[in-house]
Amino acid sequence: MKFLLTLHMNPALWATLTDDQKNAVYEGHGAFIKLITESGEMVETKALAEPGDTKTVRVENGVARTTNGGFVESEAFLCGYYVVDVESEARAVELAAKIPDAQYTAVEVRKVVHEG
Template identity: 80%
Template sequence: MNPTLWATLTDDQKNGVYEGHGTFIELITGTGEMVETKALAEPSETKTVRVEGGETQVQKSAFVESEAFLCGYYVVDVETEERAVELAAMIPDARYTAVEVRKIVHEG
């Protein structure tokens, strides 16, 4: 998410993104590829925690200062990386900003 870019979108474009997520969720739920999705709070609500010298330090901001930020994610179960990329291109935000694709390397 890039708030500066988001501010340039029309109300119709923003509504298209919101509605597009509903359509995308229906699609990947229907194909059985949906595992989970979460929307995340804005960076202004972020707390970064470090332990230094045995003391917990809490900073009321994001770890990396940037205009763009992770605003949510989808976890999908797909057969190939190509399918993951195909699905990422269907996420409505991809028309306006980047969508990252990452493998899960460990599950707890």
């Protein structure tokens, strides 16, 4: 069963962390990737650019309109994800709690229901 574990960044919160806390998050991702790779549960992971580097496209009356920035007006933004292949939702939740960001912000666990 595959699950998407999404990570969200709040720059205001991130700015309050010490360098040691930030480094612990970075190192924690390395340890997490090692854990899920060795267990065979890793499918993929990606880190995403900030909203300032994003283009949002909407089609209105048949015309594509592009704006700079993300879709959601919010301080927090989607900054990355893991896809894991696990035995149960409970295991996906267990893994989400091991992602270092979970100590500072929520990690969303969402079941993958279709793959192309």
